[in-house]
Amino acid sequence: MHHFKDWINKMHNKSPHPPGNSPLEQLPNELLFRILDFLDSHSSPSVAGMRDWFMFNDIPSSPNNTQATRPTLPCLSVSHRMHDxxxxxLYRNIKLVQQEISDEGRNFQFFRAINLNARLPSLIRTLDLSDSRISGWPWLIPRAMTLIPRLRSLHLQLSNLIQLDDEKLQTVFFGMPNLESLTIENTRTKTHGSSLAKVLQTLESANPTSVSRIRSLICRTDSDPNHSGTPAESVEFIDSGVLGRFLQRFPGLQALDLADTSVNPKSLLAININSRLQYIRITKCQDSDTATLAHFLASHTAVNSSLVVLDGSGITFNERETSSILENLPPTLRSLNLDGSMMTSNHVPLLQKLSRNLEELKIGNGLTMNDVEATVLGPCFKFHPANTRRSVNVARNSKDAPGQELVLGPMRDAIAICKLRQRLASVSPIAAKIHMKKSRLRHLNLGSMDEEEQGRIANSVLLGEQSKPLELIVVSGIKSEDYLVLGKVSEGCGWKDKWFNGMVWVERG
Structure with a gap:
């Protein structure tokens, strides 16, 4: 604070730089662009979605984050240099908002602006029309495709896609040479879930040989439980042949998101063998034959040599299917979510091997805290077992009378911290495995574990220095009063915590 006040006093007697001549504006274009880009709160993910990892999306604001994003718009009025x-x-990612089409509407003004300024259309990379529940759609999408030649990412509503004629449908899927990512969302309650399958049948009958350059294909159904009103129907592909033949026409496919859709897994086996999928999201895919789905993930050439992100949460793979998947996942994998699958201590060696490359892991049902500790530290470290440790819930449920709690509460917390420090001090490297590759896990979600086992995080060696680069642990099912104890324990060994919707994020400070 004192340095800031000194800086203000120093600047009092100085006149401002003329527009365009400040030291900031004299920076090279590339560097100044990076600075302004850092201010943008809507920076776009990679086209294929590889960095759009499941835990990153689920995490609220970090307890360590003290920075705030600022809009880029005010920079336009600083000077011509900053404007350019x-x-x-500002125009890189455009999202049209819900409103009625009119000559005075912002959506109409937007298209008029890019029609009059030849430079603007070439700047637009992402156009999001998924929330634009407006009239005039039959002309809006074709006009957008005509005016924005370098569009790389397009987001559409299923209800609007089915309004296009055959020629425009061909253009969306096969006729935009620069389009790399196509997102189709169904959030309209009046749109039948089978409508997209009918669109694919139309494409097949009109031109069955066209090949698409799209690398990222996303099909989502609104499954938000907080969504007001009647939920939309799940997009369904009951006929495996329709979707399978469609996916064969995407030889460059790298990202496939079919979350909350009804998909016959046999259609996934028909994915083009030249594809090299890096991102697969099949969260809560309904009507799934788990055996066929596990076979696809374990054996398909588009998956077993290139996969980076696998989000299969909500799918109940049994123990054998889970083993088959874990045994065949490639070393390229960085993010894994199998929170609905059955896991046992027999899977620990497989998880240890994967953790040498994984950065994010959300485990399945059935593992204990001992199993998780062995996954992260077991290959390279030895430590005392914690047979006598108790979960936070058990410790807090055995409270003394309220009058004694003021004294015994801090004592109990201090004892918990001492026991944790004793366990952390017991961790030592295994000499014979000192050169073995350690776990690379940074984010670990334990939300699928038994609540009793999750409570044991308060006495876990995962909170020690040896677990680095682990920096974030997520637990759930912990009561608010128990969260207070966990907070004190984590603070005592250099971690910060945050309570969010019944879940606790514990982050290394």
Whole structure:
């Protein structure tokens, strides 16, 4: 604070730089662009979605994060120099909002602006029309495709896609040479879930040989439990042949998101063998034959040599299917979510091997805290077992009379911290395995474990220095009063915590 006040006093007697001549504006274009891009709160993920990892999306604001994003728009009025650099950032990702189409509407003004300024259309990389529940759609999408030649990512509503004629449908899927990512969302309650399958049948009958350059294909159904009103129907592909033949026409496919859809897993086996999938999201896919789905994940050439992110949460793979998947996942994998699957201590060696490359892991049902500790530390470290440790819930449920709690509460917390420090001190490297590759896990979600086992995090060696680079642990099912104890324990060994919707994020400070 004192340094900031000194800086203000120093600047009092200085006149401002003329527009365009400040030291900031004299920076090279590339560097100034990076600075303004850092201010943008809507930076786009990679086209294929590889960095759009499941835990990253689920995490609320970090307890360590003290920075705030700022809009780029005010930079336009600083000077011509700043305007020229900021405009590409401002127009890079466009999302049209819900409103009625009119000559005075913002959506109409947007298209009029890019029609009059030849520079603007070439700057747009992402156009999101998924929330634009407006009239005039039959002309809006074709106009967007005509005016925005370098569009790389397009988001559409299923209800609007089915309004297009055959020629425009062909253009969306096969006729936009720069389009790399296509997202189709169904959030309209009046749109039948089978409508997309009918669209694919139309495409097949019109031109069955066209090949698409799209690398990222996303099909989502609104499954948000907080969504007001009647939920939309799940997009369904009951006929495996329709979707299978469609996926064969995407030889460059790298990302496939079919979350909350009804998919026959046989259609996934028909994915083009030249594809190299890096991102697969099949969260809560309904009507799934888990055996066929596990076979696809374990054996298909598009998966077993290139996969980076696998989000299969909500799918109940049995123990054998889980083993088959874990045994065949490639070393390229960085993010894994199998929170609905059955896991046992027999899977620990497989998880240990994967953790040498994984950065994010959300485990399945059935593991104990001992299993998790062995997964992260077991190959390279030895430590005392914690047979006598108790979960936070058990410790707090055995409270003394309220009058004694003021004294015994802090004592109990201090004892818990001492016991944790004793366990952490017991961790030592295994000499014979000192050169073995350690776990690379940074994010670990334990939300699928038994609540009693999750409570044992308060006495876990995962909170020690030896678990680095682990920096975030997520637990759930902990009561608010128990969270207070966990908070004190984590703070005592250099971690910070945050309570969010019944879940606790514990982050290394």
């Amino acid at each position: 650099v900021a405009v590409p950032i």
